[in-house]
Amino acid sequence: MEVRVRLFANFRELGRLEGGGRGSVVIPDGSDVERLLVELGLPLDAPKVVLVNGRNAPLTLVLNDGDDVAIFPPVEGG
Amino acid sequence: MKGWHGRILRVDLDSGRTWEETLDAKTAKEFIGGRGFGIRYLLKEADPKGDPFCGKNPLIMMAGPLTGTGAPTGARYMVTTLSPLTGAITCSNSGGMFPAELRKAGWDGIIFQGKSSSPVYLWVDGERVELRDATGIWGKTTHETDDILRAETHPQARVSCIGPAGERLVRFAAIMNDKHRAAGRSGVGAVMGSKNLKAVVVRGTGKVPIHDPKAFKEINGKLMKRFKETYKNSPPPLRVHGTAVTVMATQNYGVFPTRNFQTGSFEGWEAIHGETLTRTFLVGHRACFACPISCGRVTRVEEPPFEGEGEGPEYETIYALGSDCGVDNLAAITKANYICNELGLDTISMGSTIACAMELSEKGYLPEKDVGRKLRFGDAEALVELTRMTGYREGFGDVLAEGSLRMATKYGHPELAMVAKGQDFAGYEPRGEQGMGLAYATSPIGASHMRGDPAYFELLGVPCNVDPLTWKDKPPVVAKWQDLFCIIDSAGLCVFYSVRNLIKPELMAPPVGIMELLNAATGADYTLRELEKAGERIFNAERLFLARAGFSRKDDTLPPRMLREPLPEGPGKGMVCHLEEMLEDYYRVRGWDQDGIPTREKLEELGLLELDPSGPKEK
Numbered sequence: 001m002e003v004r005v006r007l008f009a010n011f012r013e014l015g016r017l018e019g020g021g022r023g024s025v026v027i028p029d030g031s032d033v034e035r036l037l038v039e040l041g042l043p044l045d046a047p048k049v050v051l052v053n054g055r056n057a058p059l060t061l062v063l064n065d066g067d068d069v070a071i072f073p074p075v076e077g078g
Numbered sequence: 079m080k081g082w083h084g085r086i087l088r089v090d091l092d093s094g095r096t097w098e099e100t101l102d103a104k105t106a107k108e109f110i111g112g113r114g115f116g117i118r119y120l121l122k123e124a125d126p127k128g129d130p131f132c133g134k135n136p137l138i139m140m141a142g143p144l145t146g147t148g149a150p151t152g153a154r155y156m157v158t159t160l161s162p163l164t165g166a167i168t169c170s171n172s173g174g175m176f177p178a179e180l181r182k183a184g185w186d187g188i189i190f191q192g193k194s195s196s197p198v199y200l201w202v203d204g205e206r207v208e209l210r211d212a213t214g215i216w217g218k219t220t221h222e223t224d225d226i227l228r229a230e231t232h233p234q235a236r237v238s239c240i241g242p243a244g245e246r247l248v249r250f251a252a253i254m255n256d257k258h259r260a261a262g263r264s265g266v267g268a269v270m271g272s273k274n275l276k277a278v279v280v281r282g283t284g285k286v287p288i289h290d291p292k293a294f295k296e297i298n299g300k301l302m303k304r305f306k307e308t309y310k311n312s313p314p315p316l317r318v319h320g321t322a323v324t325v326m327a328t329q330n331y332g333v334f335p336t337r338n339f340q341t342g343s344f345e346g347w348e349a350i351h352g353e354t355l356t357r358t359f360l361v362g363h364r365a366c367f368a369c370p371i372s373c374g375r376v377t378r379v380e381e382p383p384f385e386g387e388g389e390g391p392e393y394e395t396i397y398a399l400g401s402d403c404g405v406d407n408l409a410a411i412t413k414a415n416y417i418c419n420e421l422g423l424d425t426i427s428m429g430s431t432i433a434c435a436m437e438l439s440e441k442g443y444l445p446e447k448d449v450g451r452k453l454r455f456g457d458a459e460a461l462v463e464l465t466r467m468t469g470y471r472e473g474f475g476d477v478l479a480e481g482s483l484r485m486a487t488k489y490g491h492p493e494l495a496m497v498a499k500g501q502d503f504a505g506y507e508p509r510g511e512q513g514m515g516l517a518y519a520t521s522p523i524g525a526s527h528m529r530g531d532p533a534y535f536e537l538l539g540v541p542c543n544v545d546p547l548t549w550k551d552k553p554p555v556v557a558k559w560q561d562l563f564c565i566i567d568s569a570g571l572c573v574f575y576s577v578r579n580l581i582k583p584e585l586m587a588p589p590v591g592i593m594e595l596l597n598a599a600t601g602a603d604y605t606l607r608e609l610e611k612a613g614e615r616i617f618n619a620e621r622l623f624l625a626r627a628g629f630s631r632k633d634d635t636l637p638p639r640m641l642r643e644p645l646p647e648g649p650g651k652g653m654v655c656h657l658e659e660m661l662e663d664y665y666r667v668r669g670w671d672q673d674g675i676p677t678r679e680k681l682e683e684l685g686l687l688e689l690d691p692s693g694p695k696e697k
Contacts (some may be wrong), residue, residue, distance in 0.1 A: 008326045008353070009315040009318065009319060009353070010318070014312075014313070041283055048539070049327070049528040049537075049538065049539040049543065051330050051331065053649065054330060054332050054648055054649025055545070056543045056545060056546075071327070072538050073315050074539040074578075075315045075316055075324060075327070075538055077319075
């Protein structure tokens with residue numbers, strides 16, 4: 001299956017994703033968020049916010065074909 | 079007393095008299111400083127139903143016991159007074175260098191009362207205090223004023239002042255310090271203008287007394303080591319991209335307010351995102367006193383017709399002057415930001431008021447002849463020009479200067495003002511972020527993100543993630559964070575650093591790091607419970623003041639758009655803000671009655687009964 005991924009701030013540089021931190025990633029059916037992070041080469045222990053289709057997602061959430069995934073670091077202020 | 083100087087500077091602008099007032103240790107411990115001292119004095123001295131522009135309304139500037147000590151981000155002060163925007167209490171916070179300088183000059187704060195018959199400024203040179211003529215600088219921008227007054231006093235002095243907007247009583251005029259830092263919200267600058275007070279200039283060469291310098295140094299060292307460790311691989315996102323980096327979060331959650339809160343997704347978001355700002359106009363970053371983050375943006379725009387240089391924009395500015403006005407031109411947003419800084423305007427209320435005018439105009443409620451031009455969402459040139467006109471109250475700017483609620487009421491549609499208690503929303507859509515809706519409605523100063531900021535746990539993963547679309551779980555957490563912010567704002571710290579580094583990383587946010595710093599600095603021996611209680615006391619004191627001014631549950635509300643119109647798109651599609659359900663629980667958690675008034679038992683528990691003239695008489 002294929003999911004759409006967008007990386008922000010320092011995760012843009014940390015992740016293995018061509019096209020300036022955005023693009024599609026092919027992963028095996030039934031993969032969860034953790035598997036996607038490994039695929040992207042992102043550290044599992046680094047604090048981060050993962051949104052799948054605009055909702056907060058735990059590492060164990062199983063992804064579906066066509067999902068939209070956004071990943072960014074926690075920021076201290078807004 | 080250590081940590082606190084125990085010295086408040088009093089200035090009577092009617093007579094020109096200045097004197098020193100001492101502060102007792104019990105009050106200092108119970109109200110901490112900054113925001114806490116502000117409400118303590120306001121409760122004692124202000125008429126809650128008084129006119130904000132009348133001489134009797136005190137203008138209270140208070141630093142915290144950690145301000146100027148060298149504690150990380152101990153750089154802040156609070157301005158407390160009656161708000162000409164909301165008619166209620168306001169307190170507005172700022173950092174930079176001025177607050178630390180005030181403490182180095184030997185003062186915890188300054189209270190102005192009365193009105194000067196002609197423009198003056200206050201020159202505080204350590205112990206020496208003098209009111210000086212400011213007739214020659216009346217009308218100058220904040221940047222010109224800063225330059226002139228430092229030349230007139232001391233090159234290293236620090237200046238806090240108003241611009242033309244404060245002089246003209248624009249209801250959301252700011253007090254600017256160090257040129258680019260703003261006590262921005264609720265019209266504190268207009269109150270200063272009404273007193274004919276152009277500026278406060280401070281020079282301090284002393285040290286802030288610390289109770290246990292060795293312990294204090296050790297705690298600071300430990301905190302700085304941990305901060306460096308956290309960011310050893312890449313610097314803090316706030317240093318790299320500024321608060322503007324938050325655009326990517328709110329846009330992805332579908333809570334990036336767009337076109338006067340008609341929706342929460344902005345198609346032009348990438349053009350105004352923090353990473354875009356870094357690539358385009360960023361020249362450098364700037365830190366406030368003793369800050370390891372350094373989130374300030376030094377920027378320059380070379381694109382005609384929006385050329386300029388200065389600081390900003392912050393996230394809130396990008397929302398208000400950008401997406402909320404449908405403007406995706408970052409050069410125009412940045413230019414309007416510079417104008418706000420130089421004329422002394424709150425960027426949030428400025429943008430939100432223009433957005434409201436744009437909707438009124440598009441819906442046919444605001445005649446083109448009144449504005450003097452066709453006004454539509456997305457008009458970048460109108461944004462910049464209307465901002466300038468507001469600062470000088472020129473043409474339609476005179477209507478905008480009254481704020482969105484008064485303007486929308488004038489044109490028959492108050493429901494289109496996106497406000498709580500008359501103050502404009504910050505950059506978070508309450509339908510897609512339920513806790514923020516509750517925080518806006520119950521914030522004592524009217525809508526504000528800085529009164530508990532649920533965006534931390536609802537959007538930003540600090541200290542953990544809580545679903546922004548749920549509401550039943552929010553009341554106790556919002557109440558706890560509102561109290562936490564009272565502690566941060568009173569200690570003189572910055573929220574940005576404190577929520578990541580000075581609380582135990584749990585949802586209910588025990589302020590253990592703040593307690594350690596305060597105890598080493600003051601020797602007041604706060605227990606965690608005492609400190610949390612102080613936060614609750616300050617929040618309740620503000621509520622007590624509001625209750626005296628006639629505010630109650632009827633005022634803890636949001637515009638009908640938030641309560642009845644479903645969010646049209648994004649992750650929160652179909653949602654409204656479930657405010658009424660949250661309020662029931664919230665009042666219960668607070669120990670307030672169902673009309674939102676603190677109960678006698680709660681006031682007694684917090685030691686506030688003696689401050690409530692109506693209280694002790696009841697049986």
